[in-house]
Every structure is written in structure tokens, then in C-alpha cells.
Ligand SMILES: Nc1ncnc2c1ncn2[C@@H]1O[C@H](COP(=O)(O)OP(=O)(O)OP(=O)(O)O)[C@@H](O)[C@H]1O
């Protein structure tokens with residue numbers, strides 16, 4: 001593992017910065033335009049959740065290298081209110097009906113892997129990974 | 135992916151040569167493959183972009199960026215579509231569960247119309263939707279009494295169905311058909327008031343027929359008045375009884391009254407689905423029912439119920455607005 005970059009999410013504009021950083025990294029790793037778009041969208045969702053529900057936190061972007069394959073990992077960490085019912089967050093539902101974003105289940109579809117840890121009152125950590133197809 | 139890309143390039147280049155219908159048709163069949171393989175919208179646009187680049191040569195930056203923009207926003211669009219599909223699947227699962235629940239409800243609430251020589255009984259109960267909000271239950275002891283409860287649960291769907299099971303088990307617990315209607319209503323009221331949500335009410339008409347003495351005793355909890363037809367006078371009476379709906383207050387007293395039935399007399403018990411027509415508000419529906427029944431009073435109780443249903447359905451243009459239930463007891 002190498003090359004870590006951290007974007008602090010405090011204002012809505014930081015979401016854009018996080019998207020940009022993630023896209024640059026994804027491009028450097030060699031992801032296709034389509035996958036770059038997917039990775040940027042996933043980062044956008046996680047960053048927006050931090051901004052909306054925890055008010056501040058970090059997006060950490062890193063390059064993955066292991067057994068001759070490479071990929072990208074993004075971790076969203078905050079010390080916000082946490083999520084009480086993780087099970088329901090992972091299911092599709094009409095969360096904010098009519099909202100423009102698409103939520104955690106969609107982020108999972110865009111990536112190869114999603115892990116979520118959360119404790120009420122302590123904070124939330126979501127880690128996502130995507131590997132380069134060869 | 136490579137194979138799909140090559141195929142698409144071929145189809146697109148054929149189409150660009152001569153914009154024929156045949157090529158469009160081939161294109162449609164190709165899209166079917168994409169759907170089967172779960173190719174997302176952004177992927178499809180990327181395939182198209184690359185095919186155009188392949189056929190045309192490097193695109194002007196302007197056009198290339200326009201494609202990239204479309205790919206970008208389509209990621210989002212694709213997710214929304216996926217979410218929608220997965221919700222539709224969930225809905226389908228719920229529908230299947232609902233069907234099973236309905237079957238169980240019908241089985242649980244099944245009641246048999248008593249067959250006696252001394253009194254002729256008929257019934258029709260038709261739900262508008264899958265789950266019936268009306269419920270009829272007959273009780274019978276060894277030849278002395280036959281009782282009937284006609285109920286209408288205010289509220290629809292699953293909660294109403296569950297409430298109905300409670301009424302049934304309440305009646306089962308009372309066990310004997312010879313209980314006084316006022317007593318039955320008081321007990322049911324207590325059960326429902328305790329256990330049901332505040333927004334759920336039940337109207338119930340309870341009648342008991344004493345087979346040896348030909349006495350019909352009845353009480354009502356906020357239910358549509360029954361009709362009593364006196365054959366000798368050739369006249370209808372409303373069996374009104376102003377009891378409170380079940381489940382509103384804990385300790386309610388209910389009154390009961392009795393009438394003596396002579397040959398040719400009959401009682402019609404019904405729910406408001408029979409008397410309320412939204413489309414024909416000015417119509418006196420109770421008069422209409424009396425008129426219809428007069429025409430068919432020579433038939434047996436079941437045939438009378440069937441005819442009444444047919445005629446009312448016709449008045450409602452064959453579209454019931456509410457669950458329809460009628461029970462006739464004829465001496
Ligand atoms: N970082 C977080 N801290 C606290 N709660 C969170 C966090 N992220 C998500 N949640 C909770 O989980 C729920 C689901 O999040 P998700 O992103 O899937 O959907 P949403 O944000 O409600 O709707 P959408 O993203 O579609 O607008 C949120 O409504 C919120 O209550």
C-alpha cells in the first residue's frame with residue numbers, strides 16, 4: 001500500500017475536491033473512463049453522507065497493490081452520530097424519496113467491496129474497494 | 135466486453151452505410167443481449183463512443199467531452215434504474231406473501247351456513263379487494279339456537295384482517311349460540327378495545343334465533359340497521375339499535391330487542407357496502423333494497439341474497455365500491 005491522500009469534508013465544495021482527487025488517482029491507476037465515473041460517484045455519495053449526517057470527516061484515498069493486481073480504496077471516516085440500524089441502510093428503500101442521490105446500496109454496486117462499521121454516538125467508517133480488471 | 139464491442143461496431147457501421155430498417159432491427163436484438171448480460175447504461179454509451187471513434191477516427195475534443203459527460207451522468211441514472219428494479223422485485227415478493235395471507239384468512243374465517251328445517255338462511259359476501267373487510271360468522275348449538283354475527287371492520291387491508299380474526303376468536307370463546315346478544319357485544323367490545331389500535335373500529339350486528347319459540351333477538355354495535363319483513367302486514371321495519379361501535383370505549387352497555395317471526399317473515403342483515411352508493415347519492419338505497427326484495431320474496435333465502443346482489447351490482451355498473459355482504463334469515 002502506498003500513496004495516501006486525505007480530503008477533509010467540511011463544506012459542500014469539499015465533496016467536489018474529494019471526487020476530483022479520487023478521479024485523478026483512478027485515472028493514474030489505469031481505470032477506464034467508465035470506472036473513473038463510477039469511482040467518483042461512489043466517493044461523492046460517501047462524502048455527501050459525511051457532510052449531511054456527521055457534518056465533518058475525512059475521505060482517504062489510497063492505491064492498492066497486492067499479488068500483481070492494483071486497485072483503489074476509499075475510506076470515509078467521521079465522528080458523527082453513527083448509524084443505529086446498519087441492516088436497513090444496506091437495503092434498497094425509498095430513503096429520501098425523490099432525492100437526487102442513490103445511497104449506500106448503490107455505492108456497493110459501483111465498487112467490488114464495501115465494509116461499514118458504525119457505532120451510535122461514536123462515528124462511522126465506510127471502506128470501499130475496486131480492483132482493476134485485466 | 136471485447137466481443138460485444140466488435141459486434142456493436144459492425145452493426146453501427148452497417149447502419150451508417152445505409153440507414154435501413156433491417157439494421158435497426160439487428161440493433162434491437164443486440165440490445166437484448168446487453169440487457170441479459172446486465173450491461174449498465176454508462177457502459178452502453180462507452181461502447182457507442184468507442185465504436186464512433188473506431189469508425190470515424192479521433193473525435194473532435196468537443197464531441198469527446200460531450201460523450202464523457204453523458205457517461206458520467208449515466209452512472210447515476212443507471213443506479214436509479216437498478217434501485218427501481220430491486221424495489222419492484224420486493225413489491226412482487228410482498229404481493230405473493232399477501233396472496234398467501236389471504237388464503238390463510240379465508241381458511242381461518244370460514245363459516246358454514248347452518249341448515250335447519252325451522253329457518254332458511256342465505257348469504258352473499260363479496261370483497262372489493264383481496265381481503266374482505268366484512269365478516270359473517272354463524273354459531274349453532276344442538277338444535278335450540280342459531281346465531282349470526284355480521285361485521286364490518288372500519289379500516290382496510292392487513293390490520294383489518296387481523297382485527298377480524300380477533301372477532302372470530304372472541305365469538306369462538308363465547309362458544310354457545312344461546313348467549314344474549316347484549317352480552318356478546320359487551321364481551322367483544324372489551325376484547326377489541328383492549329387490543330386494537332385506536333384507529334380501528336368494528337361495527338357488528340348480532341342476531342340469535344330461538345328455534346323452538348321463533349323469537350329473533352338482536353343487538354347492534356353501530357351497524358347498518360337490519361330489515362324485518364312482516365308478511366302478514368306486508369310491511370318492512372328497520373331493526374334499529376343505537377349501540378356504539380366496538381372498540382371505542384372500554385365499558386359499554388348494549389341493548390337487545392326481540393321480535394316474533396311468523397311464516398313468511400324474514401330478516402335482512404347487511405353491511406353499508408350494500409346501502410351506500412357513491413355515484414347515486416340522491417338515491418334512497420334502503421327503499422331500493424326493499425323494492426328489489428319485494429320482487430323476490432317468494433324465493434328461498436339464498437336465492438333472495440343472490441338476486442339482491444345481482445340487482446345492486448347492476449345499479450353500481452358492475453363495479454362494487456365497498457365490500458358487499460348480505461345475510462337473510464327466513465321463516
Ligand atoms: N456518515 C453517516 N453518519 C451518520 N448517519 C449516516 C451516515 N451515512 C449514512 N447515514 C444514515 O444512513 C442512512 C442511509 O444513507 P444512504 O446514503 O444510503 O441514503 P440517504 O443519504 O438517506 O439517501 P440518499 O443518499 O439516497 O439521498 C441515512 O439516511 C442516514 O440516516
Ligand SMILES: [Mg+2]
Nearest residue numbers: 045049101103
Ligand atoms: Mg446518502
